[in-house]
Amino acid sequence: MSRIGKKPVDLPSGVTASVSGQTIEVKGSKGTLSFTATDDVTLTLGENVITVTPRGSSKRARQQWGMSRTVIANLVTGVSDGxxxxxxxxxxxxxxxxxxxxxxxxxxxxxxxxxxxxxxxxxxxxxxxxxxxxxxxxxxxxxxxxxxxxxxxxxxxxxxxxxxxxxxxxxxxxxxx
CATH class of the missing domain: 3.90.930.12 (Ribosomal protein L6)
Known part of the structure; x- marks a missing residue:
């Protein structure tokens, strides 16, 4: 289990996100950034929260789980604070x-x-x-x-x-x- 991957990414006020398939787009005061995740993970957008879950229990899926969550957290930080x-x-x-x-x-x-x-x-x-x-x-x-x-x-x-x-x-x- 990925300790980093389990944590949901909170969206601060002024930041909006949209998920379409494996692509997530985050908009904020500093601009717009997007990230396309691999097919090994599933992206879910909730109420001001983005969660990443692995598809299956393969080694690659577990690797992509934590990495994808970290990249999405960096997108949110980048468009809000920079x-x-x-x-x-x-x-x-x-x-x-x-x-x-x-x-x-x-x-x-x-x-x-x-x-x-x-x-x-x-x-x-x-x-x-x-x-x-x-x-x-x-x-x-x-x-x-x-x-x-x-x-x-x-x-x-x-x-x-x-x-x-x-x-x-x-x-x-x-x-x-």
């Missing part, structure tokens, strides 16, 4: 700034890195050393933040690079004489 990832830039001369729909990063390369922000995500740079990625789709927000971080991952000796705000960088001692 998701946010904060990145910090450490290093001398490393900076970021927004110009229109492009994030311009100076990361110690011989050229500036221009990162085009995809639709469905907003990227802001309130300070030169801070980047905030926000959006309704949890997967897209995480992927955009990971793509930005990929340009210059934090290194363990001086801690230079782009890191998540809550990330801990294990520091190493340099070589000795």
């Amino acid at each position: 998701f946010k990832k904060e990145l910090e830039i450490n290093g001398v001369g490393y900076r970021a700034q927004m110009q229109g729909n492009t994030l311009k990063l100076s990361l110690g390369y011989s050229h500036e890195v221009n990162f085009e922000v995809p639709d469905g995500v907003t990227v802001t740079a309130p300070k030169q050393t801070e980047i905030i990625v926000e959006g309704a789709d949890a997967q897209l927000v995480g992927q955009v933040a990971a793509n930005i971080r990929e340009w210059r991952k934090p290194e363990p000796y001086k801690g230079k690079g782009i890191k998540y705000k809550d990330e801990y960088i294990f520091r190493k001692e340099g070589k000795k004489k």
Whole structure:
């Protein structure tokens, strides 16, 4: 039995959902998101509650049960509150700034890195050393933040690079004489 899958997903006020077959569509103040579940689970819409139940007791059905419930819960959270990832830039001369729909990063390369922000995500740079990625789709927000971080991952000796705000960088001692 899936402990996560057993829990119903509550719909907060201002969020509506509609189920048609294996597809669920959730609408809220931040937008509209949809998810198509596999045939191994059944989606049921009740009074402000969405429940997910497995079809059969196969291993795949039990795997899809918890995963589908979590994805639906992320849809509901995304359209009501949204998701946010904060990145910090450490290093001398490393900076970021927004110009229109492009994030311009100076990361110690011989050229500036221009990162085009995809639709469905907003990227802001309130300070030169801070980047905030926000959006309704949890997967897209995480992927955009990971793509930005990929340009210059934090290194363990001086801690230079782009890191998540809550990330801990294990520091190493340099070589000795």
